[in-house]
Structure formats: structure tokens, C-alpha cells
Amino acid sequence: MASSVSLSEPIHHVALSLADQLPILQIIIPFITAPLIVFLGVRQLAWPLAFLASVLCVVTSSLLLKQVIDGSEISYQLGGWAPPLGIEYRVDAVNAFVLLLISGIASVVLFWARLGLKAEVPERSHALFYALFLLCLTGLMGVVITGDAFNVFVFLEISSLSTYVLIAQGCHQDKRAFTASYNYLIMGTIGATFFVIGIGFLYMATGTLNMADLADRIALQHDNRTIQAAFAFIVVGMGLKAAIYPLHLWMPNAYTFAPSPVVAFLSGTATKMALYVLLRFMFTVFQPAFLEEVPLIEAIILPFAIVAMFASSISAFAQRDLKRMLAHSSVAQLGYMMLGIGLFSHTGLTATVIHLFNHGITKAALFLGVGCYVFVVGGASYEKLKGLGKTMPWTSAAMVIAGLSLVGVPGTAGFVSKWILVQAAFEQGWWIFAFLIVLSSILAVAYVWRMIEALYLASPAEGAMSQEVPFLMLLPLWALALSTLYFGLFTDITLGAAKAAASGLMSGSSGMF
Amino acid sequence: MVEFFTSDFVLGRLNYWFFIFLMMTGLYIVIARSNLVKKIVGLNIFQTSVFMLYISIGKVSGGTAPIFPIDMNIDPNVVYSNPLPHVLILTAIVVGIATTSLGLALMVRIRESYHTIEEHEIAEQEQEIMRKELGLAKEGEV
Numbered sequence: 001m002a003s004s005v006s007l008s009e010p011i012h013h014v015a016l017s018l019a020d021q022l023p024i025l026q027i028i029i030p031f032i033t034a035p036l037i038v039f040l041g042v043r044q045l046a047w048p049l050a051f052l053a054s055v056l057c058v059v060t061s062s063l064l065l066k067q068v069i070d071g072s073e074i075s076y077q078l079g080g081w082a083p084p085l086g087i088e089y090r091v092d093a094v095n096a097f098v099l100l101l102i103s104g105i106a107s108v109v110l111f112w113a114r115l116g117l118k119a120e121v122p123e124r125s126h127a128l129f130y131a132l133f134l135l136c137l138t139g140l141m142g143v144v145i146t147g148d149a150f151n152v153f154v155f156l157e158i159s160s161l162s163t164y165v166l167i168a169q170g171c172h173q174d175k176r177a178f179t180a181s182y183n184y185l186i187m188g189t190i191g192a193t194f195f196v197i198g199i200g201f202l203y204m205a206t207g208t209l210n211m212a213d214l215a216d217r218i219a220l221q222h223d224n225r226t227i228q229a230a231f232a233f234i235v236v237g238m239g240l241k242a243a244i245y246p247l248h249l250w251m252p253n254a255y256t257f258a259p260s261p262v263v264a265f266l267s268g269t270a271t272k273m274a275l276y277v278l279l280r281f282m283f284t285v286f287q288p289a290f291l292e293e294v295p296l297i298e299a300i301i302l303p304f305a306i307v308a309m310f311a312s313s314i315s316a317f318a319q320r321d322l323k324r325m326l327a328h329s330s331v332a333q334l335g336y337m338m339l340g341i342g343l344f345s346h347t348g349l350t351a352t353v354i355h356l357f358n359h360g361i362t363k364a365a366l367f368l369g370v371g372c373y374v375f376v377v378g379g380a381s382y383e384k385l386k387g388l389g390k391t392m393p394w395t396s397a398a399m400v401i402a403g404l405s406l407v408g409v410p411g412t413a414g415f416v417s418k419w420i421l422v423q424a425a426f427e428q429g430w431w432i433f434a435f436l437i438v439l440s441s442i443l444a445v446a447y448v449w450r451m452i453e454a455l456y457l458a459s460p461a462e463g464a465m466s467q468e469v470p471f472l473m474l475l476p477l478w479a480l481a482l483s484t485l486y487f488g489l490f491t492d493i494t495l496g497a498a499k500a501a502a503s504g505l506m507s508g509s510s511g512m513f
Numbered sequence: 514m515v516e517f518f519t520s521d522f523v524l525g526r527l528n529y530w531f532f533i534f535l536m537m538t539g540l541y542i543v544i545a546r547s548n549l550v551k552k553i554v555g556l557n558i559f560q561t562s563v564f565m566l567y568i569s570i571g572k573v574s575g576g577t578a579p580i581f582p583i584d585m586n587i588d589p590n591v592v593y594s595n596p597l598p599h600v601l602i603l604t605a606i607v608v609g610i611a612t613t614s615l616g617l618a619l620m621v622r623i624r625e626s627y628h629t630i631e632e633h634e635i636a637e638q639e640q641e642i643m644r645k646e647l648g649l650a651k652e653g654e655v
Contacts, residue, residue: 185615186616
């Protein structure tokens with residue numbers, strides 16, 4: 001069936017134990033459970049099955065991480081067809097780490113959704129909702145684990161198509177969810193099609209689709225116009241999916257009108273996954289040497305990263321709705337990650353990768369908190385949030401912790417990534433960027449302050465009673481909020497993984513996967 | 514001028530020119546039209562152009578259909594076209610169908626709740642909702 005190959009010392013053997021099948025199990029479990037939920041059609045079984053599948057994914061990705069944490073790689077050949085002709089799944093430390101992050105956030109959000117989903121999606125749709133959630137999870141993990149360029153597109157579309165439907169589920173709250181989903185569908189499909197055109201050009205020039213093989217062959221023909229055009233198409237296509245400024249127009253509406261658990265899941269994983277693919281194509285497939293030849297970094301990435309940091313922070317400040325504010329702030333935070341890429345150094349990429357993780361858990365916590373407010377007061381506009389700091393003390397305290405992490409207050413996860421980003425700017429001698437990072441953080445203070453002001457300084461509406469969400473909903477929220485504190489104080493795991501990823505990326509070789 | 518159009522640059526790569534023309538047409542329709550159905554049609558043309566690109570890649574000059582004879586007596590002199598891009602595009606076609614049907618389904622629901630499929634009319638209605646929300650917020654502050 002399949003064989004597992006370690007690159008350092010190639011040993012071919014037929015997989016006999018379940019442990020050798022872990023890479024495919026990672027994908028198969030949620031992929032099979034999704035239709036199972038639909039065909040069983042029993043509403044009571046939907047949540048337990050979905051949660052079980054996501055927990056099993058966490059288990060398999062932890063086992064995978066344990067196997068590759070020493071720097072080895074797993075190459076899994078689908079159907080026993082050897083790469084570069086067959087499709088291959090590649091797992092290394094960074095890869096497994098991202099898989100664990102995605103399946104972990106999915107489990108936390110699903111745990112929250114058991115009670116929290118009822119407020120936003122009617123119960124008759126729950127079984128289909130969980131099935132789509134698992135399909136989305138399948139797609140996200142498939143994109144991360146695969147080592148085949150066209151396979152990336154297929155998994156990308158599996159996750160995107162289910163995302164469009166999940167966003168449209170917000171229609172039970174507000175009909176604008178339909179148009180938000182429709183616009184995302186148009187933009188997302190244009191992005192995905194650009195990506196396929198890029199892959200097609202690469203195949204024309206190189207005759208292969210395997211990522212490691214592509215990297216070898218691209219290195220020989222940097223000045224080939226077809227390769228350069230392919231690069232442009234792939235960067236723009238994935239930029240649309242990752243909502244990089246100025247390709248972010250679908251994002252604020254989609255995040256505002258989607259159900260909160262969906263946004264918590266997507267903001268923590270989907271845009272991060274797109275950014276991960278972008279990194280992998282820019283640095284592992286096209287190699288840093290190629291990036292130095294094209295005028296992408298100075299001409300496009302740096303200016304737009306700076307504009308994103310300011311323009312989106314200002315528009316976040318102007319919002320009157322917490323959910324909308326957080327959506328705009330996501331675009332601004334993506335600006336920091338792009339700035340890390342734009343600095344084009346080891347430290348800069350470390351900042352990008354660590355911010356990818358830290359911002360993922362921070363935003364997931366904030367959006368789950370929004371979900372708690374929607375559960376109790378039916379909305380998240382600042383008007384409705386007034387005085388909730390007193391009536392919902394536990395939710396609000398967790399929100400404040402996550403909000404501080406969004407600003408980058410010392411002791412929180414957000415501080416670690418911004419600190420490294422400032423270091424990277426100083427390393428290059430560009431103190432002006434360090435100054436701009438601090439300046440935009442002040443804007444972040446301003447927009448997070450509006451949330452705290454509404455929660456704590458405004459008096460609650462008359463007759464408001466102390467009304468906290470159930471403990472089982474607070475638990476995942478606090479787990480995420482406390483993890484932002486944990487990763488702010490103990491940076492060994494995240495910083496170590498980010499540094500390993502950055503050296504892999506900068507050296508360009510297949511070190512990243 | 515005439516030489517340019519009969520040259521290898523145009524006639525020799527005719528299918529690529531068609532690909533570029535269709536791609537630009539599709540993208541233009543998506544951006545310029547405000548009717549939601551027309552946008553989906555434009556998106557479809559855009560995606561179909563990519564199918565043409567891939568199928569053109571698979572062509573090997575003088576190559577025949579990549580099907581081996583049933584008795585597997587393969588003549589080494591026969592040149593076959595590359596079947597891989599065709600297989601890839603089968604997947605992309607399926608993705609395209611799923612996207613189109615989902616887009617149309619969303620459009621049906623948009624029509625049910627907005628009673629129109631013209632983008633600018635929907636935008637007007639959404640601005641109206643925004644104004645109401647803002648108005649409510651203002652009243653609350655007073």
C-alpha cells in the first residue's frame with residue numbers, strides 16, 4: 001500500500017502498522033466523518049461525531065509531531081505511487097506544528113459550539129453545519145500536509161467551498177450574510193483560478209507538480225518569463241485567499257456576518273493557512289534567490305504592509321461593532337506578518353511565523369468571546385455591549401486578556417511577536433519601520449480601548465441582570481485566553497518552532513517540509 | 514502587419530490567444546456587470562479559459578490519444594499526448610461545477626431576501642440597513 005521514506009537514509013518498507021498511515025488518517029478521519037454525519041441524519045449524534053473526529057485529528061497530529069520533532073521527515077506516498085509522479089504527503093516539524101494548531105483550534109471551537117451554536121444557527125441545520133465544518137477542516141489540513149502543487153488547489157477548494165456555506169449560515173441572524181458569502185465566493189474563486197493558472201505555467205516550464213522537484217527545476221531557469229508569470233499569478237491568487245491588503249475587501253463583511261464559531265475557526269486557521277502556502281511557495285518552491293531577482297519585496301510587499309497596518313487599524317477604530325472591529329484588525333495584523341516577510345531576514349521570518357501562531361490563538365479567543373456576547377445579548381455592537389463587564393465578568397475578563405494580546409502588551413503572546421518584528425527592523429537598520437510598528441500599536445490600543453470602554457465604563461442597561469454564559473462555553477474561551485498568556489511568558493516552544501521554520505525558509509532547500 | 518498575424522507568434526499559438534481572450538472576457542464580466550447571474554457566467558468563462566490552457570499544455574505535436582492498444586503491443590515509435598493535464602483539468606471542472614452551483618444557490622437565497630439580483634440595488638438596501646443601525650445607536654446615546 002504505502003511506504004514511508006526517511007530522506008536522510010532511504011529505507012523502503014511496506015507499511016504494516018497503523019502508525020505508518022498517520023499522514024493519511026489525518027485527512028481521512030474528518031473527510032469520512034462529514035458524510036457519515038449527513039447520512040446518519042441523527043441530530044443528537046452530529047456533535048459527538050464531529051468532536052470525536054476533531055479530537056482524533058489532534059491525537060494523530062500530536063503523534064506525527066512526536067515522530068518528526070527531531071528534524072526528520074515523513075514522506076507518505078498515496079497509493080504507493082512514488083513521487084515525483086505520484087502524490088506525496090510530506091510531514092516535518094513545522095508542518096506537524098501547523099497541523100496541531102489547526103486541529104487544536106477546531107477542537108476548541110467545536111467544544112464551544114455544542115452550547116454556543118444554538119444562539120446563531122437553528123437546530124435543524126446543526127448536522128449539516130458540523131459536516132461542513134469537518135470538510136473545511138479536511139481541506140485546511142490537506143493544504144498543509146500535501147507536497148504536491150495541484151493537490152494544494154484541490155484541498156484549497158474543498159475548504160473554500162465549505163467556508164462559503166458556513167459564512168452563509170449567518171443568514172439566520174442577518175440577511176447580509178448571503179451577500180458577504182457571495183462576494184467571498186467571487187473573490188475566492190478568482191484567487192483560486194489565478195493559483196491554478198500559476199500552477200499550469202509552472203507545469204509548462206518544468207513538467208512536474210511535486211514541490212521539491214519544482215524547486216530543483218525552477219532554480220535552473222530564473223529568467224524564464226513563464227516562471228515569472230507563474231510567480232505573479234500564485235502570489236496574487238494566494239494573496240486574495242489570505243486577505244492581504246489590498247486584496248482583503250471580502251473579509252470584513254464575511255467575518256462580520258458569519259456565525260461566531262465559524263469566524264473564530266476561520267480567523268485562527270484559514271487565512272493563516274493561506275499565508276503558510278504563500279510562504280511555502282515563495283521560499284521553498286521559488287527559493288529566496290529567485291525572490292531577490294524580482295522586485296516584489298520592496299515594490300509591493302513592504303509598502304502595502306505599512307498601509308495595511310495603518311489604514312485597517314484606523315478603520316477598525318471607526319467601527320461601531322466589536323465583530324467588525326476585529327475583522328478590520330485582522331487585516332492590520334496580517335500587515336505585520338507581511339512586514340516580517342518584507343524585511344527578508346531570518347529574524348523577520350521568525351516574527352512572521354510566530355505572529356501567525358500567536359495571532360491565530362488571540363483572534364480565536366476574541367471571536368469566541370464575541371460569540372458569548374451574542375449568546376446572551378444577541379449582538380456585538382458597542383451599544384449592546386454596554387456594561388457587560390459587570391454582568392458577564394468572566395467572559396469580559398477573558399476578552400480583556402485577549403485584547404491586551406492583540407495590542408501587544410508585555411506578558412502576552414502578541415508582545416513576543418511584535419518584539420521580534422521590531423528586532424528584525426533594527427537588525428536591517430530600518431529604525432523607521434520599528435517606529436511605525438510602535439505607532440500602529442498605539443492605534444491598536446485605541447481600538448481595543450473602545451471595547452473596554454463599552455464593557456466596563458458604560459453603565460449597564462436598566463434592569464440588566466448578572467447573566468454569565470454556561471461554564472462549558474467559558475472553558476474553551478479561557479483555555480485560549482490563558483494560552484495567549486502562556487505563550488507570552490514561555491516562548492520556548494513557539495520561538496523554537498518559528499526559528500526552525502525561518503531557517504528552513506531562508507535556506508530555501510526543502511528544509512521547510 | 515499581415516506577416517505579424519500570420520506569423521508563428523499568433524497562428525502557432527492560437528489556442529493560447531484564445532485562452533487570454535476568454536480569460537480577460539470572463540474577468541471583465543465579473544468586474545463590470547452588476548447582475549449576479551451575469552457575474553457567475555463571467556466567472557464560468559474565466560474558469561473555462563484555464564481548462565483550455567491546461568489542455569493546450571498536454572498537446573504533443575504529432576501525438577495521438579494516450580490510449581494503449583488492448584493487447585498492450587506498444588509501438589515505441591508512436592508519440593502520445595500528455596494525459597496528465599487532462600486529468601488535472603477533470604478535477605478543476607468538478608470544482609468549477611461546485612462553485613457555480615453554490616453561487617447560483619446563494620443567488621436564489623439573495624433574491625428571496627432582497628427581491629432583486631442587481632448588485633447596486635442590493636447595495637442600496639444594505640446602506641439603508643446601516644443607516645437604521647447608526648440611527649438606533651445615536652438614539653441610544655441621547
